Amino acid sequence: EIQESKKVYKYINDEIVIDLVRNSIAEIEKDSQNWIVEGFPRTAAQVVALQKMGIAPTRIVLLTVKKPSSQLKVKNNLISNATGLYGPELE
Numbered sequence: 001e002i003q004e005s006k007k008v009y010k011y012i013n014d015e016i017v018i019d020l021v022r023n024s025i026a027e028i029e030k031d032s033q034n035w036i037v038e039g040f041p042r043t044a045a046q047v048v049a050l051q052k053m054g055i056a057p058t059r060i061v062l063l064t065v066k067k068p069s070s071q072l073k074v075k076n077n078l079i080s081n082a083t084g085l086y087g088p089e090l091e
Contacts, residue, residue: 011042018049025055 005012021040028035041047050056065073 014043014045014049017042018046021046022049022053025053 001016002012011017017040021037025035025037041050
């Protein structure tokens with residue numbers, strides 16, 4: 001299902017993302033390591049799941065990226081994935 005979502009540029013199902021994040025956090029915390037999660041939570045369901053895990057962020061970092069840099073990153077990701085699917089706005 002993850003691969004199918006990536007093919008059509010859809011977000012991955014919340015339950016799958018939540019399960020992956022929960023398992024990753026549990027694995028990291030076994031070794032008492034700190035961790036950073038990028039792009040999570042994205043939805044209300046993911047926020048609720050984070051709260052149910054008993055996790056509340058202690059710090060939040062907001063990175064501001066200028067549009068040309070953001071577009072370049074998207075374009076490079078598409079090229080590296082060999083999809084070739086990008087329009088003139090990324091040229």
